[in-house]
Amino acid sequence: QVQLVESGGGLVQAGGSLRLSCAASGRTFSTYTMGWFRQAPGKERDFVAAISWRGGRTYYSDSVKDRFTISRDNAKNTVYLQMNALKPEDTAVYYCASDKQPFGGLSVESGKYDYWGQGTQVTVSS
16 A cells, blocks of 8 residues: 655745655655645645656756755655745645656656645745
């Protein structure tokens, strides 16, 4: 059974930083692209960032590029999202997700991911 467990969310002032973690189990983590998505109240779930299975390639949404960094440690079965220069509009529940297929490419489409964590709340105050 595949499980993804996010942690690291919280309340931070604008301009601050947080690092989210997503611990994976139940599948060969190192062979799957991983993604981060977020959902603000009343809005759809949006793509944030993705990282290839080896970690050599990353992709970001325009709204977080140059502020957020996705990384992974395959030895620890964990993917991270370092968030700097946070803005109130970054407030959302953040989810990590695992690609449906091993050795896949990067994708911004939520339908390409089959396992999701429970989410962690990030709140940025102004």
